[in-house]
Amino acid sequence: MSRFDLDLLNTLTVVAEAGTLAAAAERLHRSQSAVSEQLQKLESFCGQQLFTRSKRGTRLTPAGERLLGHARQLLDLNDQVLHDMRGTGLSGDLRLLITDYFRPNAIAPLLKRLAERYPGLRLHVTVRKSALIEAEPADFDIGLYMQILHDHAQPLLAGVEPVRDERLHWVIAEHLAAERPATLPLVVLPATCSLQGLALNILERARRPYLVAHSASGVAGLQSALSAGLGVACLNESSIPPGTVPVPASWQLPALPAVQFRAKVNAHSGAFARDVLGVLKAHLT
Numbered sequence: 001m002s003r004f005d006l007d008l009l010n011t012l013t014v015v016a017e018a019g020t021l022a023a024a025a026e027r028l029h030r031s032q033s034a035v036s037e038q039l040q041k042l043e044s045f046c047g048q049q050l051f052t053r054s055k056r057g058t059r060l061t062p063a064g065e066r067l068l069g070h071a072r073q074l075l076d077l078n079d080q081v082l083h084d085m086r087g088t089g090l091s092g093d094l095r096l097l098i099t100d101y102f103r104p105n106a107i108a109p110l111l112k113r114l115a116e117r118y119p120g121l122r123l124h125v126t127v128r129k130s131a132l133i134e135a136e137p138a139d140f141d142i143g144l145y146m147q148i149l150h151d152h153a154q155p156l157l158a159g160v161e162p163v164r165d166e167r168l169h170w171v172i173a174e175h176l177a178a179e180r181p182a183t184l185p186l187v188v189l190p191a192t193c194s195l196q197g198l199a200l201n202i203l204e205r206a207r208r209p210y211l212v213a214h215s216a217s218g219v220a221g222l223q224s225a226l227s228a229g230l231g232v233a234c235l236n237e238s239s240i241p242p243g244t245v246p247v248p249a250s251w252q253l254p255a256l257p258a259v260q261f262r263a264k265v266n267a268h269s270g271a272f273a274r275d276v277l278g279v280l281k282a283h284l285t
Contacts, residue, residue, distance in 0.1 A: 006078055008042040009071035011035060012050065016068050017106055020057040023237070027164070076117045091120025094276050097143040099130045100219040101195065102261055102284075103238040114280070121276065131194060133264075141269040142277050144284070146236070148198055149258045160264045161277070163284050166237040168195075168256035170247035173229035180251045185213035185231035187222055199234035199256075206254040 011028060015035065018024040025032040043050050050064035060068060098107065111125060130145035144163065184203070189196045203210050213231040216222040223241035226233055232247060236259050240246070247253055263281065265273045 002045070004045070004071075004074065005042075006075060008038050008045070009067075009074060011038040012042060012064070012068060012071050013075065015039065015051065015058055016060055016064070021053075072113065076113070079117060091118070092272055093122045093124065094273060095124045095126070095139060095141045097126050097128050097133045097137075097140040097145075099133060099144060099146050099261075100127045101130070101146050101236055101239055101259075102144055104219055104223070105241070106238070110284075118279075129192065131192075136264070136266070138266075138268075141266050141273040142280065143264050143266075145262055145264075146195070147260045147262055148194065149260055150198075157264075159267060160262050161281070163261040163263050163281060165258055165260050167258055168234055168236055169240065170232055170251075170253045170256070171226055171235045171240050171244050172232045172247050173226060174243055174245045176229050177245055177248055180248075182209065184208060184210040184253075186210050187214045187216060187225045187231040187233040188212055189216055189218070189222055195234060195236075195259075202254045202256065208254065 011024070014027050015021065015024040018027060021032050021035050025035045028035060030038075039051060046063070046067065048063040048067075049061050050067060051058045052061060103110070111123060114121070115123065126140075130147070133140070133143040133145040134147075136143070149165070186199075188200075191197065200210075214225045216225055219239060222233055222235070223239065223244075225231065226235075227241050227243045234256060261284075263277055263284070265277055
């Protein structure tokens with residue numbers, strides 16, 4: 001009897017989560033053509049179309065949705081067996097601090113899957129600003145924060161590991177992207193947010209007129225305001241909500257730097273936290 005290739009199933013799950021072949025290729029450390037070829041092999045094996053492809057990305061077909069559920073179960077079982085054979089099953093309490101800019105649309109289902117995969121691992125998750133996580137408070141074991149990669153970006157320190165790089169974009173509701181306003185209406189977060197401070201500084205240096213059209217208290221509120229067409233905001237790639245798009249180049253907005261998500265382990269948390277970080281990184285990239 002024919003058997004599924006776990007590598008192909010893993011590619012399916014990454015493409016489904018990333019939304020585009022380009023983003024999936026980056027996470028898988030493969031070329032975009034190699035990822036596309038893997039999907040074609042899987043579709044040929046199943047005898048079903050699993051994705052529809054367009055300029056805006058990829059979307060699962062009903063058959064792809066069914067296979068995705070099975071794929072996650074098979075991959076989870078594979079990991080459980082491997083950890084059992086190696087004696088590296090994870091169990092215990094772990095305090096995780098995480099910035100709300102990190103894959104906000106995917107983090108809740110991701111944590112749910114981790115809980116299902118490692119039932120003995122009890123995650124206590126708190127969302128906090130990147131600057132507070134980077135400052136290393138005492139109440140955490142693993143912290144995941146965002147670092148802006150400008151010229152004076154903080155270098156990697158001992159105990160800090162890169163997780164993923166993302167581009168920053170000026171973002172607007174899709175139905176408003178065609179017309180460039182003379183004064184840029186901004187959707188912003190509080191002044192204590194370093195990313196929003198960066199965006200304002202860049203606009204001021206470029207002498208681009210703007211006004212604050214809406215103030216949100218968190219990333220979720222910012223995304224809602226963008227989707228409602230209340231203005232433009234600066235967001236990292238994985239935070240761009242449905243119904244919005246990067247601002248067209250014809251608007252001639254100033255360029256934005258990239259960001260890097262970094263993970264750090266509390267120096268007092270011991271080997272268990274470092275072991276968990278190794279497992280988490282495989283799911284967070």
